[in-house]
Amino acid sequence: xxxxxxxxxxxxxxxxxxxxxxxxxxxxxxxxxxxxxxxxxxxxxxxxxxxxxxxxxxxxxxxxxxxxxxxxxxxxxxxxxxxxxxxxxxxxxxxxxxxxxxxxxxxxxxxxxxxxxxxxxxxxxxxxxxxxxxxxxxxxxxxxxxxxxxxxxxxxxxxxxxxxxxxxxxxxxxxxxxxxxxxxxxxxxxxxxxxxxxxxxxxxxxxxxxxxxxxxxxxxxxxxxxxxxxxxxxxxxxxxxxxxxxxxxxxxxxxxxxxxxxxxxxxxxxxxxxxxxxxxxxxxxxxxxxxxxxxxxxxxxxxxxxxxxxxxxxxxxxxxxxxxxxxxxxxxxxxxxxxxxxxxxxxxxxxxxxxxxxxxxxxxxxxxxxxxxxxxxxx
Amino acid sequence: xxxxxxxxxxxxxxxxxxxxxxxxxxxxxxxxxxxxxxxxxxxxxxxxxxxxxxxxxxxxxxxxxxxxxxxxxxxxxxxxxxxxxxxxxxxxxxxxxxxxxxxxxxxxxxxxxxxxxxxxxxxxxxxxxxxxxxxxxxxxxxxxxxxxxxxxxxxxxxxxxxxxxxxxxxxxxxxxxxxxxxxxxxxxxxxxxxxxxxxxxxxxxxxxxxxxxxxxxxxxxxxxxxxxxxxxxxxxxxxxxxxxxxxxxxxxxxxxxxxxxxxxxxxxxxxxxxxxxxxxxxxxxxxxxxxxxxxxxxxxxxxxxxxxxxxxxxxxxxxxxxxxxxxxxxxxxxxxxxxxxxxxxxxxxxxxxxxxxxxxxxxxxxxxxxxxxxxxxxx
Numbered sequence: 001x002x003x004x005x006x007x008x009x010x011x012x013x014x015x016x017x018x019x020x021x022x023x024x025x026x027x028x029x030x031x032x033x034x035x036x037x038x039x040x041x042x043x044x045x046x047x048x049x050x051x052x053x054x055x056x057x058x059x060x061x062x063x064x065x066x067x068x069x070x071x072x073x074x075x076x077x078x079x080x081x082x083x084x085x086x087x088x089x090x091x092x093x094x095x096x097x098x099x100x101x102x103x104x105x106x107x108x109x110x111x112x113x114x115x116x117x118x119x120x121x122x123x124x125x126x127x128x129x130x131x132x133x134x135x136x137x138x139x140x141x142x143x144x145x146x147x148x149x150x151x152x153x154x155x156x157x158x159x160x161x162x163x164x165x166x167x168x169x170x171x172x173x174x175x176x177x178x179x180x181x182x183x184x185x186x187x188x189x190x191x192x193x194x195x196x197x198x199x200x201x202x203x204x205x206x207x208x209x210x211x212x213x214x215x216x217x218x219x220x221x222x223x224x225x226x227x228x229x230x231x232x233x234x235x236x237x238x239x240x241x242x243x244x245x246x247x248x249x250x251x252x253x254x255x256x257x258x259x260x261x262x263x264x265x266x267x268x269x270x271x272x273x274x275x276x277x278x279x280x281x282x283x284x285x286x287x288x289x290x291x292x293x294x295x296x297x298x299x300x301x302x303x304x305x306x307x308x309x310x311x312x313x314x315x316x317x318x319x320x321x322x323x324x325x326x327x328x329x330x331x332x333x334x335x336x337x338x339x340x341x342x343x344x345x346x347x348x349x350x351x352x353x354x355x356x357x358x359x360x361x362x363x364x365x366x367x368x369x370x371x372x373x374x375x376x377x378x379x
Numbered sequence: 380x381x382x383x384x385x386x387x388x389x390x391x392x393x394x395x396x397x398x399x400x401x402x403x404x405x406x407x408x409x410x411x412x413x414x415x416x417x418x419x420x421x422x423x424x425x426x427x428x429x430x431x432x433x434x435x436x437x438x439x440x441x442x443x444x445x446x447x448x449x450x451x452x453x454x455x456x457x458x459x460x461x462x463x464x465x466x467x468x469x470x471x472x473x474x475x476x477x478x479x480x481x482x483x484x485x486x487x488x489x490x491x492x493x494x495x496x497x498x499x500x501x502x503x504x505x506x507x508x509x510x511x512x513x514x515x516x517x518x519x520x521x522x523x524x525x526x527x528x529x530x531x532x533x534x535x536x537x538x539x540x541x542x543x544x545x546x547x548x549x550x551x552x553x554x555x556x557x558x559x560x561x562x563x564x565x566x567x568x569x570x571x572x573x574x575x576x577x578x579x580x581x582x583x584x585x586x587x588x589x590x591x592x593x594x595x596x597x598x599x600x601x602x603x604x605x606x607x608x609x610x611x612x613x614x615x616x617x618x619x620x621x622x623x624x625x626x627x628x629x630x631x632x633x634x635x636x637x638x639x640x641x642x643x644x645x646x647x648x649x650x651x652x653x654x655x656x657x658x659x660x661x662x663x664x665x666x667x668x669x670x671x672x673x674x675x676x677x678x679x680x681x682x683x684x685x686x687x688x689x690x691x692x693x694x695x696x697x698x699x700x701x702x703x704x705x706x707x708x709x710x711x712x713x714x715x716x717x718x719x720x721x722x723x724x725x726x727x728x729x730x731x732x733x734x735x736x737x738x739x740x741x742x743x744x745x746x747x748x749x750x751x752x753x754x755x756x757x758x
Contacts (some may be wrong), residue, residue, distance in 0.1 A: 003537065003568045005595075006625055009507075009605030010481050013628050019442075041437045050429040058420045058610045059716070063398075089636045090469050090612070097633045102389050124631050126480070128507070158382065189382045216384075231437040231639030233469070246385055249392050253501050254476045255469045259638040341725075 006208040009126050016118045018133055019346035021331060025341045030362075032370040033341035035167075037285070037311065037361040039228040041265075042277035048268045049261065058268075061260050064088060065236070072270040073236050077219065079211055085238055087247045088258045088266075091233035092197045092222040093119065098254070099218055100127035100141035100159065101238060102246040103191055106160035115142070115345060115352030117167050117195070129158065131312040144316070146181040155161050159191045165198040165207055165309025168348045168357040172308040173261050175208035179325075181292035182213035191243070192217045197235075200226045201282065202309040203226055203289060218243060223262075227269050227278060238306070260280060285311055285360070288367060292360040295371035300378065311361035315343070327353055338373040388505050395497045396726035403722045409741075412720035413747040414546075416664070416740040417613050417691065418607040420644075421656035427647045428640065440639050443467060443623075444615070444632040448642050451649040458590055464617055466626045467637045467645075471601040472498065477599055478616060478635070479538065480507035481625040482570055487537035487672045490528060490704060494521070494724060494731030495548050496574070508537065514730055520684050521693070538570045543587055544577040544688025545734040547727045551687040554587035561592035570622070571596045576614075579605045580661065580687035581688040582668060590617070591700065597622060602641075604689075606648050606657060611641040643714055664690055664739070667746060671739040674750035681756065689724040690740035693724070697733035706732055717752040726739035 015023075021033060022349050064070060075081045082299025089095040096119075104110070104127045112120040114133035124131040134152040136142040151159055162181075164173035185192055196219055210327040211217045222235030235258075237247065251257070268274065292313055296304060303316040317330065327344035334340045334356075345352030358374075360367055394402075399744070400412060444450060444467025453462045468474040475498075483489070483506045491499040493512035503510040513531040515521040528539055541560070543552035564571055573589050575598055601614030614637075616626070647653065665730045671692055675683060680697040696709065703709040706723035712734045713735075724731030737753075738745050 004484075004568065005482065005537075006622075007481050007507075010629065013632070015631070019428050019631070029549050034436050040433075043433070046432050050432065053429065054419075054422070054423050058608065059415050060609045072659070081592065090638075094634050103384065105383075105387050110586065119632055124630060126380055126629070128386075147438060160383075188380055189384060191384065194691060229437065230439045231636070233634065233636070233638045243385075247391055249394065250389065250505070252394070253392070253400070253472070253498055255473050255634070257610070257612070259469075259612045259641055262638055 003045050008127065008157050010045070013122050013126065018118065018343050021335065021341060021343065022352055025336060029335065029341050030366050030370040030373060031341040032358040032359055032362055033343050034359045036230040036280065037225065037228045038363050039281045041273035042227060044271055044274040044277060044340045045227070045265050048321065049265060053261070056264055058260050061257045061263055063257055064248040065258055066263050069267045072267055073238070076270050077238055079219070079238060081238055084241055085244055087237055087244050087251065089235045089237065089251065090255050090258050091224060092195065092220045094236040094255065095220045095235045096193065096195065097123055097127065098191055098247045098288070099191070099243070100124060100129065100252050102243065102250050103159055104129035107156060109154060109156040110159040110161060111157060111348070112161045113163060114350060115168055115348035117163060118347055120161055121318065133349060133351070136166070136169060136171070140169040141266040142166065144173040144177050144181070146177050146184060149181060150184050152188065155187060157190050159193060160185065161193045161195065162210065163195040164319065165202060167198065167310055168312050168343070168345070168352060169305055169314045170310045170312045171305065172202060172207045172309035177212040178208050179213050182210050185214055185216070190216065193220060194218070195270060197222050197225050198310040201285060201311060203286060204308050207309055216240060223266055223269060227274065228281060229265070232259070232265060234262040236268045288360045288364055291364050292358070292367050292371065297370055299371060299375040302378065311359055311366045312362055314357040315356045315358055316354065317356055321354060326355060331356065334374070334377055338377050340370050340373040388507065392501050392505065396707065397722050398720065400714065400720060401679040403714060408714065408720050409461065409745050409749040409752060410720040411686070411737040411741055411745065413738045413740055415609040415743050416607045416660065418606050418660045420611070421653035422607070423653040423656060424644050424648055427652070428644060432640070433645055437639050440636045440642055442636055444637055445642050445646065445710060448646045450618070451646055455649050456617055458598070458617060460617055463620055464615055464623055464632065466623050467642060468614045468616065469637050470603060470612040470631065471574065471599045471632050473634065474504070474599045474614045474616040475572065475574065476502055477626045477629050478622070479503060479508065481622065481629050482538055483508035486535060488533060488535040489540060490531050490536060491540045492542060492727060494727035496542060496548055497623055497726055512728060512730070515548060515550070521550040523556050523560070525556050525563060528560060529563050531568065532569065532749070536569050537598045538572060539564065539677045540572045540574065541566070541589065542574040544581060546577065546689055547691050547722070547724070547731060548684055548693045549686035549689045549691045550684065551581060551583070551586045557587050557589040558592050559678040561589050564593055564595070569595065572599060573597070574599045576601050576604050577689040580664060580690060582665060583687050586688055595619060601724045602645055602648060606653065607660060608644070611638070611644060613637055613641040613645045614659040616720055623644065667739045667743055668741050671737070671746050671750065674747055678750055681757065691739055692737040692739055694735045694737060695733065696735055700733060706735060710735065711752070713756055717756050719749050719752040
């Protein structure tokens with residue numbers, strides 16, 4: 001009998017719907033599907049690099065990242081942690097992957113949000129665990145209620161994944177609920193992963209983190225969204241020393257270290273030396289959000305979740321579904337009929353069905369034209 | 380009962396001896412333990428970056444890497460392959476890790492060389508497979524004899540890993556043996572991974588590859604050793620389309636994409652635009668090799684494997700072992716008594732016991748002083 005030449009762990013792992021829809025789009029489309037800001041990397045960072053790269057040692061860094069970078073990450077975290085509790089990674093994605101790889105055994109369950117970032121489910125599977133979903137509810141504007149996690153925990157639960165500010169719903173979880181969650185979790189032998197990559201992108205109160213209230217918590221963050229540096233692949237996680245030490249061993253084997261030029265850029269950025277442009281970009285995101293909300297309100301009668309963080313508008317199309325075979329079908333028709341790229345809510349799980357994710361990280365003319373097309377589509 | 384909070388797959392995974400010895404060394408030591416050349420990244424690459432980085436889109440690249448980079452990798456490979464058969468990775472290490480992750484299931488065996496690069500064994504374990512060693516033999520100057528692999532193949536063998544030019548032995552495998560290996564492997568349902576990261580570092584005939592003779596072969600390479608760009612983390616693999624497609628899916632999840640600035644540098648380098656410095660560095664490596672061999676011959680009566688590739692000198696100390704508890708003990712004494720960093724052969728498996736690996740990628744004064752200390756140590 002011929003052996004299967006590929007690993008079972010990859011069975012059923014497909015390109016995300018986000019990727020599939022972008023693959024179908026052509027350059028003439030208005031793209032409100034993007035998961036990254038349209039801003040350039042701050043020029044202060046580029047100038048720093050141009051000025052200094054000849055003097056840098058561009059060989060391997062320590063597996064955990066440069067000590068100076070770990071230091072400044074710890075200082076910036078707002079947490080009472082040392083640099084020994086930081087592991088630098090190839091973006092937030094590799095941070096998440098590493099944590100799952102060093103914690104999960106077959107049979108272990110990971111609680112993930114529904115709707116939620118689609119990579120969560122696939123990464124849990126690849127790392128050998130079993131994904132289990134907990135609901136985020138429309139009646140709470142998709143914000144977390146700790147009871148929904150408490151109810152979902154079983155003796156098999158090894159990891160709970162939370163994400164605030166949330167992709168795709170743009171919800172920001174309340175400090176009160178996070179504290180209650182921490183209170184329950186503190187007595188469980190469970191890791192809580194707090195994906196905080198959108199933490200600096202908020203429009204009302206500053207997002208709270210569960211980390212200060214919980215000892216077995218790992219915080220994930222990156223340069224990508226805050227500094228418009230997605231392609232630089234620099235992320236990190238902060239957690240208990242025993243977990244971090246194991247992650248460093250894993251990283252040594254999987255990637256050796258995060259890219260050194262990006263680490264140098266990270267030191268500069270996290271010291272606040274590119275904050276002027278960062279702040280300008282954040283202000284511009286505020287304006288784009290206003291533009292998006294104004295266009296939605298003026299030109300459509302669609303309901304949406306008021307974005308409290310991230311750069312997403314989670315649009316409620318539940319009462320427009322009758323002509324469509326679901327949000328994916330609706331998206332594909334928006335793409336073919338209106339040349340508008342949006343992401344179907346179902347890309348984020350069944351809990352996202354009946355919604356479309358629009359990004360207001362796109363340039364304002366695209367936001368306006370995109371929502372104009374959306375409005376025309378539903379006329 | 381309290382759950383084990385960490386994954387079993389990380390049990391027994393420790394820092395490599397290479398890393399441990401470097402951790403014990405202080406800056407006053409002469410370091411012949413290095414796995415990277417002392418050269419800087421070619422200035423042509425740095426200038427290209429400084430000149431153009433403001434014009435580049437530094438957002439995510441496609442998961443498989445920029446099409447232009449995949450194209451130039453395919454063209455440079457010397458193989459009859461298309462760019463669709465290339466996946467760009469975060470260095471050669473992540474290429475190897477990805478291949479193992481998308482091919483291995485529990486129970487699958489991977490044949491790895493003994494002595495061999497220590498990460499092979501750990502990566503196979505982390506990816507859920509079982510490492511099995513095949514011998515490289517002193518009587519063949521550690522070059523491959525295909526029979527040793529043929530004999531080691533079992534129905535459980537899923538992957539065979541070969542590495543020429545070889546770390547740590549500096550052997551280069553003969554085309555004849557590689558052809559014979561391919562002839563046998565072609566009838567097996569087995570992947571052959573050919574780790575060719577030292578392929579351009581050779582001192583006699585150009586190294587052959589098994590890839591042209593074998594359909595189920597994956598070649599791994601990177602910018603690291605050839606262009607002195609270890610910290611840039613840019614590697615790739617070339618293989619059958621079905622495997623590459625699966626790796627691209629894996630990469631999307633594990634790292635999203637290789638760092639974009641490094642990919643841009645890679646396009647420039649692989650187009651030959653930094654070849655002047657590359658050639659100068661390769662010539663300098665030839666000179667350093669001559670220096671190392673001359674010092675060994677003049678100052679010591681130690682035997683060694685004449686390096687045909689890489690930048691390592693595999694020194695035979697089997698007849699000096701009586702005073703020591705093994706090559707590790709010898710290394711630690713060299714470190715404490717002579718302030719000389721070398722790597723014990725046992726770091727590469729039991730087949731390396733009785734040897735020391737010295738690197739001649741170090742600057743010539745270090746090579747000379749290092750071998751002087753080695754000679755004094757054995758007086």
